[in-house]
Amino acid sequence: MASLPPGKCCSQGYRYSGETTGKVAEFAGVETYLAGDSSKTDKVVLILTDVLGPLFNNLQLIADQFAEHGYYVVMPDMFNKDPVPLNPEDPALLFQTWLPKHGPETVYPIIDAVTKEIKEKFKPKYLVGIGYCFGCRYLVGLQARGVLDATVLNHPSFVQEDELASIKSPICIQAAQYDDIFPAELRHKSEEILIGTNQPFEITLYSQVAHGFAIRGDPENPREKFARKQAFCAAVEWFAEFAP
Numbered sequence: 449m450a451s452l453p454p455g456k457c458c459s460q461g462y463r464y465s466g467e468t469t470g471k472v473a474e475f476a477g478v479e480t481y482l483a484g485d486s487s488k489t490d491k492v493v494l495i496l497t498d499v500l501g502p503l504f505n506n507l508q509l510i511a512d513q514f515a516e517h518g519y520y521v522v523m524p525d526m527f528n529k530d531p532v533p534l535n536p537e538d539p540a541l542l543f544q545t546w547l548p549k550h551g552p553e554t555v556y557p558i559i560d561a562v563t564k565e566i567k568e569k570f571k572p573k574y575l576v577g578i579g580y581c582f583g584c585r586y587l588v589g590l591q592a593r594g595v596l597d598a599t600v601l602n603h604p605s606f607v608q609e610d611e612l613a614s615i616k617s618p619i620c621i622q623a624a625q626y627d628d629i630f631p632a633e634l635r636h637k638s639e640e641i642l643i644g645t646n647q648p649f650e651i652t653l654y655s656q657v658a659h660g661f662a663i664r665g666d667p668e669n670p671r672e673k674f675a676r677k678q679a680f681c682a683a684v685e686w687f688a689e690f691a692p
Contacts, residue, residue, distance in 0.1 A: 458499055458581050458605060458629065459532045459539050461664025468508040470515065476565035478558055481508055481523040484515030490573040491691060492566055494596070495523040496559070496583025498663060499546075501531030506663050507580070510680065514578075517684055520570065524562045526555050526583070534664075552589075559586055563595055574598075574691035578683055580663045581605050581629070591615040598690040600683040602662035605629045612641050618648040618690040622679045626658040648690065652682065 470483030481502040486492075493514045497507050502523040511521040525531075527550055536542050566575060577599045579587040584604030590596050592614035600620045601607070619642065623635055635651065642649040654661060654675040662679040665672035 458660065459542075460535055461660050462506075462666055463504075463534055464506045464509060464667060466505065466509050468505065469512045470508060470521065472503070475522060475524065476561040478562055479525040479529065480562065481511055481521075483508075483511040483521040483523075484519055486520040486570055489518050489520050490570075491519050491687075492570055492572040492575050493519040493521045493687070494563065494566065494575065494577040494587075495521060496526065496577065496579040496586050497523060498581035498583065498660070499527075499532040500534060500664075501525055501527050503531065504534070510663065513680060514684075519576075519687075520572075522562060522566055524558060526550070526558050526586070528554070528558075552586075555586060556589070559590065563590065574687075576600075576687050576691045578602070579604065581660065585611075588612055588615060588619075591617055591619065598687055600686055602679060603627055603630055603659045607638070609637075609641060612638060613645060615642075615645055615647055618686070620650045620682065620686045621652070622662060622682065623651060623653050624657045624659050624661050624675075625653060625655045629659050650686070652679075654679070 470481050472481055495511055502525050511523050514521045574597045577587040577596045580602045582605055584601040585606035587599045588607050588611045591599055592611040594616040596617055598618045602622045603624050623630055639651055656671040657675045661672050661675050665676045667673055
């Protein structure tokens with residue numbers, strides 16, 4: 449693997465306050481958070497979430513921010529209404545029973561239905577993707593099939609080496625200094641793999657932050673707050689460059 453399976457750090461963090469502006473609706477038969485005005489843009493962002501799912505307020509606030517930058521945002525529930533709660537009492541035990549229920553055989557059909565509906569309904573000029581932890585593996589899988597025009601991965605987990613080696617569009621990876629799921633050796637391995645793809649890529653390492661910083665970091669910690677904001681801005685710039 450180019451990054452390890454989800455672990456304890458993938459469900460820990462902080463919940464942010466703030467009013468969301470999107471809506472939860474059925475899309476391609478999947479409960480989905482939608483943000484933006486599809487009639488005013490030809491660019492769609494597909495957000496594949498961490499294990500907390502699309503009803504987690506932090507993720508909805510991020511989706512709303514992308515909508516403010518001119519994208520229509522589609523953030524599907526990959527877990528059939530079975531997300532992991534924030535800060536569970538025994539995450540190791542929970543993941544032992546949760547992960548087998550949410551593998552590629554159940555997740556890919558959901559994502560494939562959603563991406564098919566996006567392309568048929570909106571016919572976007574660009575379809576880009578951003579992932580957090582769990583969702584990153586599936587974005588890379590979509591890239592390997594040529595579905596996405598560009599992606600951004602934030603502290604990825606479960607990414608498969610063969611899929612990473614087969615990507616067909618630009619990729620940006622945003623990593624944390626302290627990360628047992630995507631440690632330095634796997635980050636360097638990912639770099640070697642990406643060099644061989646001949647696709648534009650970027651790997652950014654944020655110091656003094658841990659896995660989850662881009663979506664669940666401590667809002668009172670200056671380093672984590674800066675890294676989270678910078679990661680979002682970098683994603684916007686990446687998409688502006690490769691899906692203008």
